[in-house]
Amino acid sequence: MQPRDQTDSGSTQVSVVVIEDEPTITRAIADRLRAEGWDVHTALDGPSGVRQVTEHHPDLVVLDVMLPGFDGLEVCRRIQAERPVPVLMLTARDDETDMLVGLGVGADDYMTKPFSMRELVARLKALLRRVRRSAHSETHGSSDPTGAQMALEIGDLVIDRAGRRVMRAGQPAHLTPTEFDLLLCLASAPGTVLTREQLLADVWDWVDATGTRTVDSHIKALRRKLGADLVRTVHGVGYALDVPSDPTSAAEG
Secondary structure, X not given: OOOOOEOOOOOEOOEEEEEOOOHHHHHHHHHHHHHOOOEEEEEOOHHHXXXXXXXXXXXXXXXXXXXXXXXXXXXXXXXXXXXXOOXXXXXXXXXXXXXXXXXXXXXXXXXXXXXXXXXXXXXXXXXHHHHHHHHHHHHHHHHOOOOOOOOEEEOOEEEEOOOOEEEEOOEEEOOOHHHHHHHHHHHXXXXXXXXXXXXXXXXXXXOOHHHHHHHHHHHHHHHHHHOOOOEEXXXXXXXXXXXXXOHHHOOOO
């Protein structure tokens, strides 16, 4: 998915749908994103949000969890089933279970209310950069003369960089774009401990350590999908991807 038109600054114009049931927050987000030169559409409930996404085919979706009609999790399921799109979810509860459920239905990132508009814009821009990297990889990967796009194999884990596909013990794993980028970052240096701050910078393009819980939640999502044995926690430091010693020992996480 490529954002549409070039702006005067040389960056691409971005289309965003904001689905939030509090009008004051909706207006504040819309005004801030329009100040960035982005094309913004809004909805105040779940059904209207799905219709806006279907009609406008946005580059990004900002989606509140608690919505009238049906909630943000159901909105995310429906829009991802129709056409995958990067989603940043907003939640009023700092509950990791909610965050993991959101990631499980296709959200790429989340923020807990209250949040700063500066951080929201930074997170959305980081999402866009990942989308563009993914699109560039899929378009140009097969012609890479360095071999950097070849499949990466670590034990029974196979990561197809060009096709952005992952298999574990011969079984496909369906990862979100962010989960794929996080796994690839860890797999590029197996056994090496990467700090949360380093992962946040390399994967999310976000240099503020306030987002490290985002890393933790995505790691848990990876473990659920690929097995609890694959990513090792180094307490107080970060995470490392280990080569599985026994492919049959992978646990459902």
